[in-house]
Amino acid sequence: xxxxxxxxxxxxxxxxxxxxxxxxxxxxxxxxxxxxxxxxxxxxxxxxxxxxxxxxxxxxxxxxxxxxxxxxxxxxxxxxxxxxxxxxxxxxxxxxxxxxxxxxxxxxxxxxxxxxxxxxxxxxxxxxxxxxxxxxxxxxxxxxxxxxxxxxxxxxxxxxxxxxxxxxxxxxxxxxxxxxxxx
Numbered sequence: 001x002x003x004x005x006x007x008x009x010x011x012x013x014x015x016x017x018x019x020x021x022x023x024x025x026x027x028x029x030x031x032x033x034x035x036x037x038x039x040x041x042x043x044x045x046x047x048x049x050x051x052x053x054x055x056x057x058x059x060x061x062x063x064x065x066x067x068x069x070x071x072x073x074x075x076x077x078x079x080x081x082x083x084x085x086x087x088x089x090x091x092x093x094x095x096x097x098x099x100x101x102x103x104x105x106x107x108x109x110x111x112x113x114x115x116x117x118x119x120x121x122x123x124x125x126x127x128x129x130x131x132x133x134x135x136x137x138x139x140x141x142x143x144x145x146x147x148x149x150x151x152x153x154x155x156x157x158x159x160x161x162x163x164x165x166x167x168x169x170x171x172x173x174x175x176x177x178x179x180x181x182x183x
Contacts, residue, residue: 020032023157028075028127030072030075031157033155034068034069037062041057042073044074050069070131070157074105081125081183082125094122097179106183107181113176115170115172118141118169119168122165124164127162130159131178132177133176135154137150137173138150138171139170139171141168141169
């Protein structure tokens with residue numbers, strides 16, 4: 001009888017839906033990796049699909065999800081942009097980027113890197129959420145010459161804090177990303 005009860009408990013737990021752990025959860029955003037419909041969002045959100053589409057979803061609205069996507073729930077913790085004292089231009093706009101949309105919460109950019117071509121040195125005055133859409137390695141170089149190569153695969157998501165100055169170069173592979181600047 002005890003074995004039967006244990007078996008029933010295990011089957012019940014395996015069949016119970018559980019909330020997936022967020023990909024990112026901090027004071028600015030909670031990012032969920034989803035593959036099917038999502039309920040009405042508790043906050044304003046940006047939906048980014050791996051096909052490269054992005055949309056703003058107001059609080060209380062159920063997003064339309066087609067395929068694997070990332071739901072970026074925007075928390076009510078705005079941080080003003082940092083004053084740019086770097087002497088370099090702001091990160092956006094820049095060559096290889098297109099503005100997808102802008103509102104009072106975010107600016108969303110579609111960015112594509114060209115192999116071996118460095119972006120202009122730039123300053124990030126806002127926090128960003130980056131959803132990588134391809135497999136490719138980006139080298140980041142700071143004004144003092146320090147270099148770091150980061151390998152990104154399709155579906156990698158990163159939260160990068162503001163107050164950074166660097167250039168980026170695609171070292172190998174292909175790379176495209178949807179970048180959400182947080183206001």
